[in-house]
Amino acid sequence: MRTFEAASFLRRAGADTILTRQLFQDNMETFLARAEVVKNAQMYKNNIAISVISKNTSNPALIAAQAADELLNIKGINGSFVLSEIEGYIFISGRSLGDINVQVILEKLGGGGHLTVAGAQLSDMSMEDAIALVEKAVDEYIKEGER
Numbered sequence: 001m002r003t004f005e006a007a008s009f010l011r012r013a014g015a016d017t018i019l020t021r022q023l024f025q026d027n028m029e030t031f032l033a034r035a036e037v038v039k040n041a042q043m044y045k046n047n048i049a050i051s052v053i054s055k056n057t058s059n060p061a062l063i064a065a066q067a068a069d070e071l072l073n074i075k076g077i078n079g080s081f082v083l084s085e086i087e088g089y090i091f092i093s094g095r096s097l098g099d100i101n102v103q104v105i106l107e108k109l110g111g112g113g114h115l116t117v118a119g120a121q122l123s124d125m126s127m128e129d130a131i132a133l134v135e136k137a138v139d140e141y142i143k144e145g146e147r
Contacts, residue, residue: 030066033057037067037082038074044135045142048100049077052127053084060084061091068095079105081134083127090130094118101141108137 033053041051049071053060064082071080072095079100082093092109094102095117102118111120122130 029058030063033059033063034067034070037063038070041071041080043077045138047076048079048081048138049074050081050131050134051083052131053082055085057084060086061093064091064093068093071095072097083130083134085127088123090122090125090127092120092122092130092134094120105134105137105141108140109133 037051037053041049044050051067051071053063053067057063061084064084068080068082071077071082079096079102080094081102084091084093092106092111094106094111094113096102096115098116101115103113103115106113106118106120109120109122111118113119122133125133
Protein backbone atom coordinates (compact mmCIF):
# COMPACT_ATOMS: atom_id res chain seq x y z
CA MET A 1 0.00 0.00 0.00
CA ARG A 2 2.83 2.42 0.79
CA THR A 3 4.35 1.95 -2.66
CA PHE A 4 1.02 2.83 -4.28
CA GLU A 5 0.66 5.90 -2.04
CA ALA A 6 4.21 7.03 -2.83
CA ALA A 7 3.62 6.57 -6.55
CA SER A 8 0.37 8.53 -6.33
CA PHE A 9 2.08 11.37 -4.48
CA LEU A 10 4.91 11.53 -7.02
CA ARG A 11 2.46 11.54 -9.92
CA ARG A 12 0.45 14.38 -8.31
CA ALA A 13 3.72 16.28 -7.80
CA GLY A 14 4.42 16.05 -11.52
CA ALA A 15 6.90 13.18 -11.65
CA ASP A 16 7.17 11.56 -15.07
CA THR A 17 6.83 7.83 -14.32
CA ILE A 18 7.81 6.80 -17.85
CA LEU A 19 10.98 8.88 -17.73
CA THR A 20 11.79 7.46 -14.30
CA ARG A 21 11.35 3.91 -15.59
CA GLN A 22 13.59 4.67 -18.58
CA LEU A 23 16.31 6.05 -16.30
CA PHE A 24 16.41 2.79 -14.36
CA GLN A 25 16.29 0.43 -17.35
CA ASP A 26 19.08 -2.11 -17.70
CA ASN A 27 20.69 -3.07 -20.95
CA MET A 28 20.13 -6.63 -22.15
CA GLU A 29 23.63 -7.76 -21.15
CA THR A 30 23.13 -6.64 -17.54
CA PHE A 31 19.67 -8.18 -17.35
CA LEU A 32 20.86 -11.54 -18.70
CA ALA A 33 23.93 -11.60 -16.43
CA ARG A 34 21.74 -10.96 -13.38
CA ALA A 35 19.26 -13.63 -14.51
CA GLU A 36 22.12 -16.13 -14.91
CA VAL A 37 23.34 -15.47 -11.36
CA VAL A 38 19.81 -15.94 -9.99
CA LYS A 39 19.34 -19.12 -12.07
CA ASN A 40 22.59 -20.63 -10.78
CA ALA A 41 21.96 -19.88 -7.09
CA GLN A 42 22.24 -22.79 -4.70
CA MET A 43 20.15 -23.02 -1.55
CA TYR A 44 21.93 -23.30 1.79
CA LYS A 45 20.17 -24.05 5.07
CA ASN A 46 16.79 -24.01 3.28
CA ASN A 47 16.41 -20.21 3.13
CA ILE A 48 19.74 -18.74 2.06
CA ALA A 49 20.79 -18.47 -1.58
CA ILE A 50 24.45 -18.43 -2.58
CA SER A 51 25.53 -17.70 -6.14
CA VAL A 52 28.64 -16.82 -8.12
CA ILE A 53 29.14 -14.45 -11.03
CA SER A 54 31.09 -15.85 -13.96
CA LYS A 55 34.55 -14.32 -14.48
CA ASN A 56 33.81 -12.83 -17.89
CA THR A 57 30.85 -10.72 -16.72
CA SER A 58 30.99 -6.97 -17.25
CA ASN A 59 30.30 -4.84 -14.17
CA PRO A 60 30.50 -7.75 -11.69
CA ALA A 61 30.07 -5.55 -8.58
CA LEU A 62 26.85 -4.07 -9.95
CA ILE A 63 25.54 -7.46 -11.06
CA ALA A 64 26.36 -8.96 -7.64
CA ALA A 65 24.44 -6.28 -5.78
CA GLN A 66 21.47 -6.47 -8.12
CA ALA A 67 21.37 -10.27 -8.13
CA ALA A 68 21.59 -10.42 -4.32
CA ASP A 69 18.59 -8.08 -4.18
CA GLU A 70 16.73 -10.03 -6.87
CA LEU A 71 17.17 -13.33 -5.05
CA LEU A 72 15.16 -11.91 -2.14
CA ASN A 73 12.15 -11.65 -4.46
CA ILE A 74 11.95 -15.45 -4.55
CA LYS A 75 9.59 -17.00 -2.04
CA GLY A 76 11.44 -18.88 0.68
CA ILE A 77 14.73 -16.98 0.34
CA ASN A 78 15.40 -14.81 3.39
CA GLY A 79 19.07 -14.14 2.75
CA SER A 80 21.42 -14.11 -0.21
CA PHE A 81 25.14 -13.96 -0.88
CA VAL A 82 26.56 -13.34 -4.34
CA LEU A 83 30.29 -13.69 -4.93
CA SER A 84 32.28 -12.13 -7.73
CA GLU A 85 35.97 -12.17 -8.57
CA ILE A 86 37.56 -8.87 -9.56
CA GLU A 87 41.31 -8.51 -10.14
CA GLY A 88 42.27 -11.31 -7.76
CA TYR A 89 39.83 -10.36 -5.01
CA ILE A 90 36.55 -12.03 -4.19
CA PHE A 91 33.76 -9.63 -3.34
CA ILE A 92 30.66 -10.78 -1.48
CA SER A 93 27.34 -8.95 -1.58
CA GLY A 94 24.98 -10.02 1.18
CA ARG A 95 21.29 -9.16 1.43
CA SER A 96 18.45 -10.18 3.72
CA LEU A 97 14.84 -9.46 4.46
CA GLY A 98 15.75 -8.64 8.06
CA ASP A 99 15.42 -11.94 9.86
CA ILE A 100 18.99 -12.90 8.95
CA ASN A 101 21.70 -10.40 9.91
CA VAL A 102 24.05 -10.38 6.92
CA GLN A 103 26.21 -7.76 8.64
CA VAL A 104 27.07 -10.12 11.49
CA ILE A 105 27.73 -12.97 9.05
CA LEU A 106 30.04 -10.93 6.82
CA GLU A 107 31.83 -9.35 9.79
CA LYS A 108 33.12 -12.87 10.44
CA LEU A 109 34.89 -12.54 7.06
CA GLY A 110 36.25 -9.06 7.71
CA GLY A 111 33.34 -7.24 6.09
CA GLY A 112 30.51 -5.16 7.39
CA GLY A 113 27.46 -3.16 6.52
CA HIS A 114 23.95 -3.25 7.84
CA LEU A 115 21.44 -5.84 9.03
CA THR A 116 19.98 -6.20 5.52
CA VAL A 117 22.83 -5.03 3.25
CA ALA A 118 26.46 -5.99 3.79
CA GLY A 119 29.64 -6.86 1.95
CA ALA A 120 33.07 -8.36 2.34
CA GLN A 121 36.26 -8.68 0.33
CA LEU A 122 38.55 -11.71 0.40
CA SER A 123 41.93 -12.34 -1.18
CA ASP A 124 44.38 -15.16 -1.80
CA MET A 125 41.80 -17.92 -2.16
CA SER A 126 39.74 -19.80 -4.68
CA MET A 127 36.06 -19.18 -5.25
CA GLU A 128 35.32 -22.60 -3.76
CA ASP A 129 37.19 -21.67 -0.57
CA ALA A 130 35.32 -18.36 -0.41
CA ILE A 131 31.97 -20.14 -0.69
CA ALA A 132 33.04 -22.52 2.07
CA LEU A 133 33.92 -19.53 4.27
CA VAL A 134 30.49 -17.98 3.68
CA GLU A 135 28.82 -21.27 4.58
CA LYS A 136 30.96 -21.59 7.71
CA ALA A 137 30.09 -18.02 8.75
CA VAL A 138 26.37 -18.78 8.27
CA ASP A 139 26.75 -21.96 10.35
CA GLU A 140 28.48 -20.02 13.15
CA TYR A 141 25.80 -17.33 13.02
CA ILE A 142 23.05 -19.93 13.39
CA LYS A 143 24.94 -21.79 16.14
CA GLU A 144 25.41 -18.56 18.08
CA GLY A 145 21.65 -18.10 18.02
CA GLU A 146 21.70 -14.77 16.20
CA ARG A 147 18.58 -15.80 14.30
